[in-house]
Amino acid sequence: xxxxxxxxxxxxxxxxxxxxxxxxxxxxxxxxxxxxxxxxxxxxxxxxxxxxxxxxxxxxxxxxxxxxxxxxxxxxxxxxxxxxxxxxxxxxxxxxxxxxxxxxxxxxxxxxxxxxxxxxxxxxxxxxxxxxxxxxxxxxxxxxxxxxxxxxxxxxxxxxxxxxxxxxxxxxxxxxxxxxxxxxxxxxxxxxxxxxxxxxxxxxxxxxxxxxxxxxxxxxxxxxxxxxxxxxxxxxxxxxxxxxxxxxxxxxxxxxxxxxxxxxxxxxxxxxxxxxxxxxxxxxxxxxxxxxxxxxxxxxxxxxxxxxxxxxxxxxxxxxxxxxxxxxxxxxxxxxxxxxxxxxxxxxxxxxxxxxxxxxxxxxxxxxxxxxxxxxxxxxxxxxxxxxxxxxxxxxxxxxxxxxxxxxxxxxxxxxxxxxxxxxxxxxxxxxxxxxxxxxxxxxxxxxxxxxxxxxxxxxxxxxxxxxxxxxxxxxxxxxxxxxxxxxxxxxxxx
Amino acid sequence: xxxxxxxxxxxxxxxxxxxxxxxxxxxxxxxxxxxxxxxxxxxxxxxxxxxxxxxxxxxxxxxxxxxxxxxxxxxxxxxxxxxxxxxxxxxxxxxxxxxxxxxxxxxxxxxxxxxxxxxxxxxxxxxxxxxxxxxxxxxxxxxxxxxxxxxxxxxxxxxxxxxxxxxxxxxxxxxxxxxxxxxxxxxxxxxxxxxxxxxxxxxxxxxxxxxxxxxxxxxxxxxxxxxxxxxxxxxxxxxxxxxxxxxxxxxxxxxxxxxxxxxxxxxxxxxxxxxxxxxxxxxxxxxxxxxxxxx
Numbered sequence: 001x002x003x004x005x006x007x008x009x010x011x012x013x014x015x016x017x018x019x020x021x022x023x024x025x026x027x028x029x030x031x032x033x034x035x036x037x038x039x040x041x042x043x044x045x046x047x048x049x050x051x052x053x054x055x056x057x058x059x060x061x062x063x064x065x066x067x068x069x070x071x072x073x074x075x076x077x078x079x080x081x082x083x084x085x086x087x088x089x090x091x092x093x094x095x096x097x098x099x100x101x102x103x104x105x106x107x108x109x110x111x112x113x114x115x116x117x118x119x120x121x122x123x124x125x126x127x128x129x130x131x132x133x134x135x136x137x138x139x140x141x142x143x144x145x146x147x148x149x150x151x152x153x154x155x156x157x158x159x160x161x162x163x164x165x166x167x168x169x170x171x172x173x174x175x176x177x178x179x180x181x182x183x184x185x186x187x188x189x190x191x192x193x194x195x196x197x198x199x200x201x202x203x204x205x206x207x208x209x210x211x212x213x214x215x216x217x218x219x220x221x222x223x224x225x226x227x228x229x230x231x232x233x234x235x236x237x238x239x240x241x242x243x244x245x246x247x248x249x250x251x252x253x254x255x256x257x258x259x260x261x262x263x264x265x266x267x268x269x270x271x272x273x274x275x276x277x278x279x280x281x282x283x284x285x286x287x288x289x290x291x292x293x294x295x296x297x298x299x300x301x302x303x304x305x306x307x308x309x310x311x312x313x314x315x316x317x318x319x320x321x322x323x324x325x326x327x328x329x330x331x332x333x334x335x336x337x338x339x340x341x342x343x344x345x346x347x348x349x350x351x352x353x354x355x356x357x358x359x360x361x362x363x364x365x366x367x368x369x370x371x372x373x374x375x376x377x378x379x380x381x382x383x384x385x386x387x388x389x390x391x392x393x394x395x396x397x398x399x400x401x402x403x404x405x406x407x408x409x410x411x412x413x414x415x416x417x418x419x420x421x422x423x424x425x426x427x428x429x430x431x432x433x434x435x436x437x438x439x440x441x442x443x444x445x446x447x448x449x450x451x452x453x454x455x456x457x458x459x460x461x462x463x464x465x466x467x468x469x470x471x472x473x474x475x476x477x478x479x480x481x482x483x484x485x486x487x488x489x490x491x492x493x494x495x
Numbered sequence: 496x497x498x499x500x501x502x503x504x505x506x507x508x509x510x511x512x513x514x515x516x517x518x519x520x521x522x523x524x525x526x527x528x529x530x531x532x533x534x535x536x537x538x539x540x541x542x543x544x545x546x547x548x549x550x551x552x553x554x555x556x557x558x559x560x561x562x563x564x565x566x567x568x569x570x571x572x573x574x575x576x577x578x579x580x581x582x583x584x585x586x587x588x589x590x591x592x593x594x595x596x597x598x599x600x601x602x603x604x605x606x607x608x609x610x611x612x613x614x615x616x617x618x619x620x621x622x623x624x625x626x627x628x629x630x631x632x633x634x635x636x637x638x639x640x641x642x643x644x645x646x647x648x649x650x651x652x653x654x655x656x657x658x659x660x661x662x663x664x665x666x667x668x669x670x671x672x673x674x675x676x677x678x679x680x681x682x683x684x685x686x687x688x689x690x691x692x693x694x695x696x697x698x699x700x701x702x703x704x705x706x707x708x709x710x711x712x713x714x715x716x717x718x719x720x721x722x723x724x725x726x727x728x729x730x731x732x733x734x735x736x737x738x739x740x741x742x743x744x745x746x747x748x749x750x751x752x753x754x755x756x757x758x759x760x761x762x763x764x765x766x767x768x769x770x771x772x773x774x775x776x777x778x779x780x781x782x783x784x785x786x787x788x789x790x
Contacts, residue, residue, distance in 0.1 A: 042693070042761040045761065045762065046693070046694040063678035063679075063683070063685075063763065063766050064546055064547075064548075064676075064678055064766075066763055066766075067546070205547045211770055214745070214748055214750060214772065216601045216602070216603070216604070216745075216746065216747025216748055217747070281602075362603065363603050363605065367603060367605075367748070367774070368773075368774050368776075368777070369773065369777075370738075370753060370771055370773040370777065370779070371750070371770060371772050371773070372760070372764065372771050437621070438621070438759070438779050438780055438781060439619070439620055439621035439780050440620070
């Protein structure tokens with residue numbers, strides 16, 4: 001083979017067959033999409049950036065189609081995240097190599113079709129052939145999910161475990177059951193959204209859920225869409241928590257306690273959301289119960305993880321006398337692993353607890369405000385959750401990519417500190433009406449906006465640095481990519 | 496740059512952010528040439544309603560104020576209504592009687608019974624009227640700015656006092672859109688000079704924030720060029736400047752619609768079909784109103 005062809009063929013094989021290559025491509029595409037779409041945001045319009053981008057790239061931003069464009073954008077980014085999680089699942093759970101290859105190939109083609117043609121359809125003129133290809137992509141992702149559910153079927157004897165440190169029912173690995181339940185719940189919830197989406201898409205009467213929250217009577221399909229977006233984000237978070245557990249070698253008592261909570265909680269939340277159409281009055285209660293159970297499962301993971309990080313830190317420093325300060329230092333020793341767990345804790349302060357507060361005080365506080373203000377809370381709420389999910393993935397990927405030493409410290413702490421700065425400021429920004437009036441909000445708004453911009457800007461620069469490093473690495477014949485090409489974390493199972 | 500310097504820079508930025516806005520006395524004064532007492536005729540007939548252009552019809556002709564009710568007009572109303580004993584003063588508000596909404600006991604429904612309701616606060620710093628113990632007057636420079644800090648009850652009381660009414664959502668929308676599917680009252684695109692929205696760079700930004708009614712009429716003010724942004728029926732400010740109360744009562748919630756977007760919103764909020772609403776007690780420096788009458 002010609003050297004040039006060999007050069008590209010090798011890199012292609014890495015980027016589109018190796019787990020770390022696939023994850024790298026998906027992260028890079030999300031980063032590029034986010035950066036590009038960021039130029040269309042409100043502040044960018046103010047600075048004149050949007051106009052230049054629209055003109056340069058020939059974007060078609062018809063005002064009446066804004067909601068549809070946003071829905072397409074959400075789906076393209078969400079599908080890329082689901083692809084990353086799928087790669088990590090097929091890499092870390094024992095399965096046949098052939099199954100891993102099929103699943104990864106299917107979802108890769110799926111999310112790329114979704115991303116490319118979804119954005120093309122949405123932002124570069126309405127070519128309906130592209131919309132069709134976007135739907136083909138979504139269908140392939142669904143098909144990959146089916147294959148994944150089959151591949152991780154936990155009751156297959158080959159997947160039984162004799163490891164007594166792990167949660168088991170008989171010999172069935174309950175962690176694998178948790179992954180399986182999550183996968184099946186995701187498939188069902190995708191259908192839940194697809195049916196409603198098809199209905200509205202057919203007449204092209206798109207709407208954003210936050211625009212109908214005050215409608216006293218919602219149609220079943222409106223309820224289905226509201227349920228769909230909530231459950232999909234929840235299940236993405238559940239999958240990520242389970243993957244963090246795999247990454248940290250979650251086991252022992254906390255694992256045995258945690259897995260039943262993840263399984264039962266996921267089932268209850270999912271059934272709660274699915275029941276929102278016929279049984280809306282009680283669906284929320286079911287969802288609260290399920291959410292609490294899942295959060296407890298995640299809490300056990302965090303307790304295990306913090307304890308393990310402290311132990312490992314103390315061992316590494318050969319510390320015999322463990323004072324509180326030394327334990328804290330040990331806990332903070334590895335920002336990537338600490339950060340993934342900390343972000344789960346931090347999420348409660350800016351997403352879960354405020355969400356519960358909002359539900360409890362809806363009539364007293366939030367429904368008194370203008371809809372646009374309530375809407376800000378709703379959209380901010382899940383943007384923060386999505387952002388936290390993204391940071392945890394980045395922290396995991398940085399570990400997979402082999403960041404070590406000072407670079408690992410700088411990357412990890414930059415992601416934690418600056419993202420939490422941004423998310424904390426965003427939280428204050430969206431609930432500011434509880435502290436300041438419209439008339440007096442100027443200083444608070446300006447301050448929080450600066451903090452958000454500084455935080456998000458620093459996170460994006462940190463991510464960009466990682467991506468640039470990996471890009472340059474691809475040019476070396478013996479770069480990291482060469483070693484990552486042949487890595488496979490989980491054992492292959494012969495059936 | 497060393498870390499302490501970066502910290503100092505960030506601290507400086509935050510201190511700058513925390514600086515208060517400019518004093519209200521710093522408001523430029525422009526005459527717009529638009530008659531704030533004028534009415535525009537809107538004929539009965541079909542039009543496209545909402546983002547998805549649903550066919551709708553208005554059965555009778557009606558008229559809509561060409562501009563928002565101004566501070567000067569609202570002060571005049573309060574003084575007249577006070578003298579007539581039709582509104583009352585409490586320690587910190589003007590109140591008036593409202594006959595109440597039907598209550599259906601929906602989930603999250605808050606009852607709006609008959610009784611005295613706040614029309615406008617009298618001690619809020621955002622207020623552009625002053626009360627000297629005997630009458631209301633307008634703070635200098637704000638006479639031709641839209642009356643704000645008026646609750647829905649206050650808007651309803653104003654229109655009712657003069658035997659007018661608040662426009663319905665449908666009437667407001669047709670007046671803004673005419674009979675085609677345009678997203679903005681003046682057409683398909685929005686740019687600086689079309690309307691007062693966030694960072695629209697008008698001479699009032701960072702000062703009063705609101706612009707005088709009818710400001711965007713094609714005139715140039717000290718170098719700031721505006722387009723004629725009137726709707727097909729010659730009605731001004733239906734997009735931007737201040738949200739506008741309409742008369743519809745949202746069944747089951749009692750929220751009242753707010754239309755048109757304000758100076759604090761990004762441009763997409765100024766699209767004609769944008770949904771916003773608030774409880775009728777809500778008062779805001781970003782909310783005003785105009786009246787309708789049968790034509």
